[in-house]
Amino acid sequence: MYTLGFRTTIGTWIFFYILMLHRTYSFSRFIKEPLDENQAEGDLTYFNCIVRELDETQYVSWLHNGRKISKNGVIIINTYSHYSIDYDSTFGKCNLKIQNIKRSDQGEFVCTVYDSNDWIVDKSRTANFTVLEIPQQQYPICSSTKTSYRVGQRVVLQCISEKTTPLALLKWVNNIGGSESGLKESLSGNYEKTYSFTAKQSDNREIFTCELTTSANPSLYRNCSIGPLDVLYAPVVRIEQTRDVILGNEAIFICYSDANPQETTFEWSFDPPISENIFVLENDIILRIKNTINRLNGTSVICTVTNSIGSGSSKLIINVKSKESTNNVVETNNAKETKKFEKPNERNKNKSKNQNSNSNQPLLQTRTPNNNNNSSNYISISLVVIIALVCIIVILGLAMIPVGYMRYTRRQPSDTISRGRPVSIPDVYFEPRDHIYPMLPQLGLAAPWMRTVGVQVPGECEYDATYNTQVMPQSRQVYYTQRMYPASSL
Known part of the structure; x- marks a missing residue:
């Protein structure tokens, strides 16, 4: 009994030793092993694995996080449908390709060799795959x-x-x-x-x-x-007047407001107060003073606008101007304008008056710089006009040269004499001639119309006998007989 137990122990150790030798021999058959990778979502990546000297009973598979996902060149799990394997048993190639990378693809990948009993014979190194995550489409x-x-x-x-x-x-x-x-x-x-x-x-x-x-x-x-x-604020107000406030005329004031939310009320006030008969409000925004009186000078006009946030106001002081001051200003402006737009005749009259008034004073035979400037201006303008006319004449002369040349060299018929000079004729020309015979009174029919054409061709062209056919004269009776007119009607 003791001998049998010892032999069994020795056999077990020998078996494990052979198995370890087999595993050591198998590890040397990985020619290329996968490497660590990191790639962004939606991209693709590869894991390489090349194994040599496989037995016929062995095959290669890929493990993802310890889960068997393939066998030889086939993916065996549907959730890995975006995986594919480039498999070649002759060269022992079993490369893994991942398309449209997902976050769930992150983890460990191992290339593994199995035997026929699905026992793991050997594994490659573990490749860590890091998926670079991209925020989903709704972000930010x-x-x-x-x-x-x-x-x-x-x-x-x-x-x-x-x-x-x-x-x-x-x-x-x-x-x-x-x-x-x-x-x-x-x-x-x-x-x-x-x-x-x-x-x-x-x-x-x-x-x-x-x-x-x-x-x-x-x-x-x-x-x-x-x-x-949406920023809420109280009204910001300003008052504007349409024109100067003139004594006795109408004065108009407008109240502008900028508010959020929209303004609710407009209120006008005066300091010192004035009678309500003096002014009129239009849409609470426009203030009209019909007849401006002198007592309103220095009066403060105040517009207050209110919304749900608060109130805002603006003040304007009335400055009443008299009509005389405004008329003087207008007359001064008009005098300047009339002097500016004075007609030449009026200027000459003014000059003659000044000369008559100063006739007793000695006259100086000098020219002022202004006269020199005017004369130089007249000279420069006339010089420009002369130069322009000369240029136009030169251009027209140059333009007439080709026209005259073309008219001089135009070909005319050579068998005629024009002003004692022979004129050339074209090689080919057409001369249509129309003939209308007179109406026959006894028939009451319209005369026939005929057209004859003469054609001139170069002498070296071929002669066509049809153009040399002699047409013999014939009587009118024969002519109409040929056109199926009965002889009795002639």
């Missing part, structure tokens, strides 16, 4: 803590992105003096970057944009916007 998302803000309140805008590896980069484009926070994790598990500032009236209707980029795909660019921002 822009949001605001409130729907509207009052002037002076703190505005906080949020730009949210999905939590990915690596983290996406967020940046607010608008820079109006606000502060931008760093990336921080939100309560929902995403990452966000905020932008905050104090609301001003100029921020109303503004649009703010946030940009998203990622190192996983440098070409990727997305953005989101929030706005127009």
Whole structure:
């Protein structure tokens, strides 16, 4: 019994030793093993595996996170349909290709050799695959803590992105003096970057944009916007007058307002107060003073506008001008204009008057610089006109040269004499001639119409006998007989 147990123990050790030798021998058959990879979502990647000296009972498979996903060159799990294998048993090639990479593809990949009993004979090194995550299509998302803000309140805008590896980069484009926070994790598990500032009236209707980029795909660019921002403020008021306030004339004042929300009331007041009979309001915006009196000079006109946020007002002081001062200003302006647009005849008359008034004074035979300027202007204008006329004459003369040459060289018939000079004839010409015979009174028929054509051709051309046919004269009776007129009718 003891001998039998000892032999069994020795046999077991020999078996394990042979198995270890077999595994050691198999490990040397991996010619190429997969390497670590990292790739962005949506791209593709490869894992290489080349094995030599496989037995007929052995085959190669790929493991993903310890799960067998293929056998030789076939993917055996439907969820890995975007996987494919470049398999060649002759060279022992079994390369894995992953298209349209997903986040679930991240993990460990191992090239494994199995025997016929699905026992693992040997494994390659473990290749770690890192998927560079890209935020989903709906990101970034822009949001605001409130729907509207009052002037002076703190505005906080949020730009949210999905939590990915690596983290996406967020940046607010608008820079109006606000502060931008760093990336921080939100309560929902995403990452966000905020932008905050104090609301001003100029921020109303503004649009703010946030940009998203990622190192996983440098070409990727997305953005989101929030706005127009609703900033509430009290009315901003100003008063304008259409023209100067003149004593005895009508004066018009207009009250302009800018408010959010829209203004609700307009109210006019005066300091010191004036009678209601003096002014008229139109649509609460226009103030008309029908007859301006001197007592209104220095009076303050105040327009107050109110909305749901508050009130705003503007003040204007009336400055009444008399008609005399305005007439003097108008006459002065008119005198300047009449002097500016004075006619030459009037100037000559004024000059003659001045000469007559100064006839007793000695006359100086000198020319003023202005006269020199005028004469030089006249000379320059006449010189320009002369030069222009000379240029026109030269151009017309040059244009007539080719016309005269063409008329001189135009070919004319050579068998005629024009003014004692022979004129050339063309090689070929056509001369149509029409003949109408007189009407026959006894028949009452219209005379026939005939056309004969004479043709001149060069002498070296071939002679056509048809153009030399002699037409013998015939009587009128024969002519009409040939045209089926009865002889009795002639």
